[in-house]
Amino acid sequence: MMNEMEAVRYSEFGGPEVLKVERVKRPEPKEDEVLVRVHSSGVLPIDWKIRQGWMPMPVHFPVIPGSAFAGVIEKVGASVTEFKVGQEVFGRTSNGSYATYTTVSIDTIALKLESIGFNEAAAISGGATTAWQVLFNDGNVKAGDRVLIHGAAGGVGLFAIQFAKWMGAHVTATAGPTNLEYVRSIGADMVIDYTSTQFEKVVQDMDFVLDTVGGETLEKSWSVIRKGGVLISIAGQPSLERAQEKGVRLIKPSRAFAKKDLETIAQLMDEGKVKGFVGQKFSLHEAAQAHELSQRGHGRGRIILQIVE
Incomplete structure (x- = not known):
């Protein structure tokens, strides 16, 4: 159905086995948001730490994990003028990115440059933005x-x-x-x-x-x-x-998220001054395996859920 989507969700804290792929209602963007067809989602260590119940933050079940993503705008909110349907974007959402669609504030996305693939772009928010923040904004x-x-x-x-x-x-x-x-x-x-x-x-x-x-x-x-x-x-x-x-x-790492950092990093990658790193790729249905790998550590690059082949 047109108003449904696939999403990874969990309804209790626990190991990777609590992650389930379910059909859920597709979200509608608020007036300052866009609806994005997610092509790739980054798998960050904080995703499984939240799932384990290790983070001191409020959690409302069921949870769609993930924040780092790249995809294509499917619909724009009523007051959005900066972006339009069909544009390729990347960034960070607070509404979960382990799904075929997500809604996201226009303040936390940037246009994806053609030279950067969806998987690479999904690795920027989380890995690259954290590195940039701690080195230059904080340190x-x-x-x-x-x-x-x-x-x-x-x-x-x-x-x-x-x-x-x-x-x-x-x-x-x-x-x-x-x-x-x-x-x-x-x-x-x-x-x-x-x-x-x-x-x-x-x-x-x-x-x-x-x-x-x-x-x-x-x-x-x-x-x-x-x-x-x-x-x-x-x-x-x-x-x-x-x-x-x-x-x-x-210095405690800041949680602040600057859109201009996304744009600067993408520009450095476009100019060949910085390379993106995609580690192992998994499908949406393999999210549990992706979390297992992330928890083991010792990998290279960012683990990615490739949602659109």
């Missing part, structure tokens, strides 16, 4: 800074390396053995195999550390930051007391 990384990126082969890390290099920083990256050459090939000046080398013994006086791993990696990072340096973790809760004791600036 104020500049040319000449010594930057350490943990989890450099992940959806955020791969973009963080490229953005930091584009800005003129010196980049040290930690990654697993199968990703070392890849991480080096996209610009890292020094690459450390975390399985065989203790980074804290070979790195020191960093101006900026981006932790996407958490746990022990985060704890060991205190010793490699210079006094007055910056630590941002998107995977843990660093200790404020420790930061004060070490003289390190601890």
Whole structure:
């Protein structure tokens, strides 16, 4: 039926098995929204953390997971003049993106350039935008800074390396053995195999550390930051007391979402200065497998649900 769509939903917290594909009513855009036919959706770690019930945020069941997407505008709200039906867009929705359709505010989407595929575009919101925000909006990384990126082969890390290099920083990256050459090939000046080398013994006086791993990696990072340096973790809760004791600036990553960042990143990709990274691709009906893979970690690039072949 024309007013229905397929969507992945869950009605209770739990493992990947709670994800079910269901036929549901297709949403209607509010006056400042557009309805998008979703072609690709990014699978972000926060998607499965919310599904597990690990995030301190209100959840109203049933939930359609996902926020990062790319697709084609199917319908525009009454007051929308900036976009029109048929345009290819990408960005972030708060209404779920693991579905054949989603509604989204025009404030959180941008036009997709022809040179960028739908899968690549879906990897921008989440991976690339997070990297951009923490490096420049939060961390104020500049040319000449010594930057350490943990989890450099992940959806955020791969973009963080490229953005930091584009800005003129010196980049040290930690990654697993199968990703070392890849991480080096996209610009890292020094690459450390975390399985065989203790980074804290070979790195020191960093101006900026981006932790996407958490746990022990985060704890060991205190010793490699210079006094007055910056630590941002998107995977843990660093200790404020420790930061004060070490003289390190601890910055909590902002949740702000800037449309201009989407447009800037897309332009850099169009100019060939930054590459997008699509990891493994799954269909909408394979969302549970996609979550299992994301939870295991150690992958390369962004996992994608390819909804339109």
